Structures are given as C-alpha cells and as structure tokens.
Amino acid sequence: DQQVKQNSPSLSVQEGRISILNCDYTNSMFDYFLWYKKYPAEGPTFLISISSIKDKNEDGRFTVFLNKSAKHLSLHIVPSQPGDSAVYFCAASVGGSGNTPLVFGKGTRLSVIA
Amino acid sequence: DTGVSQDPRHKITKRGQNVTFRCDPISEHNRLYWYRQTLGQGPEFLTYFQNEAQLEKSRLLSDRFSAERPKGSFSTLEIQRTEQGDSAMYLCASRLQGSPTPLHFGNGTRLTVT
Numbered sequence: 330d331q332q333v334k335q336n337s338p339s340l341s342v343q344e345g346r347i348s349i350l351n352c353d354y355t356n357s358m359f360d361y362f363l364w365y366k367k368y369p370a371e372g373p374t375f376l377i378s379i380s381s382i383k384d385k386n387e388d389g390r391f392t393v394f395l396n397k398s399a400k401h402l403s404l405h406i407v408p409s410q411p412g413d414s415a416v417y418f419c420a421a422s423v424g425g426s427g428n429t430p431l432v433f434g435k436g437t438r439l440s441v442i443a
Numbered sequence: 444d445t446g447v448s449q450d451p452r453h454k455i456t457k458r459g460q461n462v463t464f465r466c467d468p469i470s471e472h473n474r475l476y477w478y479r480q481t482l483g484q485g486p487e488f489l490t491y492f493q494n495e496a497q498l499e500k501s502r503l504l505s506d507r508f509s510a511e512r513p514k515g516s517f518s519t520l521e522i523q524r525t526e527q528g529d530s531a532m533y534l535c536a537s538r539l540q541g542s543p544t545p546l547h548f549g550n551g552t553r554l555t556v557t
Contacts, residue, residue, distance in 0.1 A: 363545055372534055372548030418485050430476060430499065431546060433485030
C-alpha cells in the first residue's frame with residue numbers, strides 16, 4: 330500500500346524550460362510535504378517543503394504547489410539547468426514539520442538536456 | 444555543521460554473516476533515523492531514536508535487525524545472519540525535534556550480500 334506515489338519514473342526536459350514533477354498521496358492525515366533531490370552515490374538532500382496550510386511555496390527556481398482536495402502536489406523548476414539532473418523524491422508526514430517519519434515516493438529521474 | 448556521517452560507505456559480505464553500520468548525526472540533532480533504499484524505490488523507514496530512546500520500529504525491521512543509540516549521539520545498525528534480500532543502501536538521517544528543519548541524510552552505506 331503505497332501512500333505516496335510518483336507515477337512518472339523519468340522525465341526529460343530541455344535546458345531553460347520548465348520541469349514539472351508530480352506526486353499524489355492517499356493518506357489524508359499527511360500535513361507536511363517535502364521534496365528531496367538525490368545524486369548517485371549521495372544521500373537525498375532537502376529541496377523545498379510545504380505545510381498543508383499553504384497551497385504554494387517558492388524558493389528561487391523551485392516552487393511547490395499543493396492541492397489538498399486532489400491529494401496532489403507538484404514541483405516546478407524554472408528554468409531547468411543541467412545540474413538539476415537527479416532523482417527527485419516526494420515525501421510526506423503527519424503532525425507538521427516532519428514529526429512522524431517521512432514516507433517517500435519511488436522517485437522521478439529528471440534529465441535536463443543542454 | 445559537518446553533516447551526517449556514515450561508515451562504512453560500502454560493505455560486501457557473505458550470506459549468513461553479521462554486519463554493523465555506524466551513523467554519526469549532526470551534533471545538536473536529537474532525532475536519528477534509519478532508512479533503507481533498494482533499486483527503483485524511495486527510502487523506506489526502518490526505525491528512529493529521540494536521544495537514546497528508540498521510539499518506533501517499522502514492520503520492515505525483522506528480528507535480525509537491531510539498532511542502538513547508547514549515549515544519544517552516534518547510532519549503530521546491526522544485521523544478523525544476512526540474506527541476499529538485505530542488499531540495499533542503508534541511509535541515516537537526523538534532525539532537531541521541535542524545529543522546522545527537515546531531515547538531513549548521510550551518504551549511506553551500500554550493503555551487498557553475496
């Protein structure tokens with residue numbers, strides 16, 4: 330029973346264009362969502378988060394949108410750069426600010442082509 | 444901030460042997476987590492500690508697995524009688540409970556059971 334789903338295993342985008350990565354969740358108790366980026370042979374690194382009291386959070390080129398009614402969130406990267414090529418994981422928790430262990434999706438591999 | 448440190452980075456062992464991994468969290472972080480990641484999957488929660496107390500264990504954590512954090516600082520994860528299905532990346536992460544900071548991951552220990 331996968332509570333956090335990333336249905337696109339991979340995505341290719343041209344440099345300078347927008348990358349949109351999607352994530353769906355099934356547990357309505359989730360109230361804190363995060364995106365992590367992972368390069369090969371490294372641990373995941375935190376990218377951006379959003380609380381369920383918001384529907385958008387922005388940090389530089391990265392914006393996360395949350396649609397609670399649809400149980401869906403997305404990560405927008407604009408403009409995409411070759412260094413953004415990595416695996417992106419969506420994660421969620423209950424209790425705000427990650428108080429319960431994070432539940433991760435399977436990840437989406439983003440390739441940004443120069 | 445020296446980051447989360449894990450040792451060893453790689454471990455190859457024969458089926459049936461015992462292995463132990465170590466994790467040194469960020470020094471002021473009182474929560475420490477162990478996750479496991481297999482190919483094509485996101486990190487899966489195994490267990491976590493607040494200071495020296497083990498607060499939660501996943502049903503993924505069989506009796507062959509044991510984790511400790513004796514002084515509330517570093518942690519060890521031991522797998523007894525390893526099986527080929529234990530081959531995975533074992534990730535450690537830490538955070539400061541009560542603050543909105545996200546999980547910080549180490550670079551993991553890759554275990555191969557032959």
